[in-house]
Amino acid sequence: MKELSKKNTFFVGLLLFSMFFGAGNLIFPPFLGQLSGKYVWIAFSGFIITAVGLPILAVIIVSKSKGLFNLAAHVNPTFALIFTALIYLSIGPFLGIPRTGSLAFTMGVSPFLPKSLASSPIPLLIYTLIYFSIAFWLSLTPSKLVNRLGKVLTPILLVLIFIVFIKSLITPIGAFGTPKGDYSSFPFFKGFSDGYLTMDVIAALNFGIVISSTLKSMGVKSEKSIISYSIKAGLIVGAMLIIIYAMLSYVGASSRTISLNAQNGGEILTSAASHLFGHYGIIILGVIFSLACLNTATGLITSCSEYFTTLTKNKLSYKTWVFIFAFLSMLFANIGLTKILSISVPVLNAIYPMAIILMIMFLLSNLFKGSKYVYILGMSFTGIFSILDSLNQTLIKSSTINSTFNLLPLYTKGLGWIVPALIGLILGYLIHIFKKSHTA
Template identity: 30%
Template sequence: MNKDALIVGLALFAMFFGAGNLIFPPYLGMESGDLWPVGLVCFVFFDVVVSCVGVFAINKAGGSILAIQNALGKKAGLALNTAAIFCVGMLIAPPRCAATTFEMGIAPWFGDAIGLLPFSVAFFAVVLLLTMRSTRIIDVVGKVLTPLLVAGIVVMVIAGIACPLGPVGAPETDTVVADGVLAGYQTMDILAVVGFSILVQESVRAAGYRDKRSQMSVTARASLVACVLLAIIYGGLTYLGATSASVVPHNVSQAELITMIVWKLMGEAGVAVLGVVVGLACLTTAIGLCGATADYVERITMRRVSYRAALIAMVVISLLICNLGLTNIIALASPVLSVICPPFMTTVVLLLFRDRIRSTWAFKGAAAAAVAASLVLTLHELSGAFAFVEAAPLYAYGFAWLLPSAIGGVVGALLGRRFDSAASGVSAPKIEQVHN
């Protein structure tokens, strides 16, 4: 493991590890009881493994922009890429990061003395300052902010291991596996892989790796570092939740649970540590996403919009959205993410098998079916107009789009064979005539 791979891996860990990643595992542990390792494995697979391997797969398949476009076609790929990265890099995640930091790290201590507007201005000023040079993002996050973030989490976990809040009891749910899968899915980290792939690619090149083989070697090891570190941290947080079941009320929210755990373990000092952890987790994620989105805009506009101009626009828009408040941001984000995430996740997962999938029709069929299914499901969630979808397999777990997507992929693959063979049959005589 060389130094460059370690730094990139640490930065990738911190960019993936946002506030949602901090609050989901303890709640999963509380509900899973002594089956918390099972829930943890499911959570880690659907969040950590899919996302970290996705970064590697996208870069291997041609890069963060070309990979999706090569699979779905230029227009469809550009549309899906842009929708995903604008959602997580500007419209949803950075505003939510700032609002979450305010509500969990500032408001409990200062109340109304510091409002959301002045805090968000300061938050995004720091983000802007630390992202003005895209090639420096990985260094700043990996070398400086990540060690502080990890240290804060380790302090909380060690306190919980040394003095457990209570015994780990029986599970409080019969759906531990499903809960772990759903929690991993709800982090929506998969949508960030396009933007983070850009930053990883830029950082690896800036470190002096010019040929594809050496770049992929560093990317693979960096993804492994992020994957292992995320899994370890999630394991500690899930264990904290499992030990809290007998001492906290079970009607608490996910954010309230982690706050109560830390309060009982470490008192006011622990809540202060939690505030620092939340702030660093949100800051590193916002830095990564804003920088990646600005880099993406520069690329797709062929540098007609500069990185710095795009970055300033991203930060200003995120600042304005942030002041809608955390509750409103979450309410607005939910239906948007419900439509975008299924086709994007489907495409990224299929890219892992790019060498075995001969036709792009399979990608197109799977993504198109995922879009259609997710639109119907989202409309039903908003209006209740399509009650029949509740009978679909995996509906209760948020994966009712999975079967239609699989069917779409199979149909697309079959159509691809037919049209590809027809095209080759037509083109063969023309080639022969030219040679004759």
């Protein structure tokens, strides 16, 4: 068995970080910082639970369960097939990957275009064609990702973010303002629910397959060692994410006076970078967004392709799947960032609670002896609520459903799924005890 050096373990951690740290990771912390104002660190503490803690926990759980499908199969094999495919497709070509390309264009290219060109669809089409061609090339050889992403692109990205943060400390932009909206009433819970938007729990469920194959290509063969190094890489990523998120949240919180009408974190960072570095700030920010988004797109294309290659039992080659996902992502990226973000919120609100409760059940499985009843009812109650709530918020918009759901504790804070999940878990456990007593 080959042991990885601390240096190589760190580079695997950098690879995992590069796959995590993309579009949402850049735009949501500054927006949280600006809206939460003087409550920024309260909101931040809730944010890192769902944006850092849960994703790292997901990496560990997926490693221990030897893959997302095996994890979901505790509920039901058919559910595992559908849920796993849904996770990969939503974080992949239908949402997550296109968002990286659209955001990279919006932040890295659009600011330099004349207004007549910026409003035309042609520049975005040309940019995404080049962008996803590069992502396609990088994804063709997963064994080289550590060298290309972990050792080169990610360190450059981190240095640039650090430069922006240090400059904001040396020449402060402004004071923290008064919290706005839900951040003034319940900043912790608002930060907690906003952590969903990074999509990192969903991404973490996917990335385990890439880390596993990367470790195997580096000579690590035993399952125990793969799990061990995956956990170490996850902890490295967790520490790095907390530091970077804190920096970005601080920049956002101190930038209210120069970006009062900002609609998202990208606009806030643009204002901050311009204020700190002038015209060069936009260039720096453009490089940051381009590198971060490209890293994540490569990781997502790789993980989706490896999964579907296995799912189709190699009837379609890995390279074919890479091309399919890169091409589909390019097409969907051209609907624009605003549209992609509007779609992502209801999809994430439906999927996230299901992913969280699945992980919780796996962690507690020894308490209920891995009973199918607990898994099935826990997931059923959570899934029915989260899907119905998401549909109601976007399509149904029923006042009856709203008034009923408003009776649930924490519903107004975005955590209404907790009570249905608990009901499902308790009912499942009671049935488990009843069945056990009648078979004894």
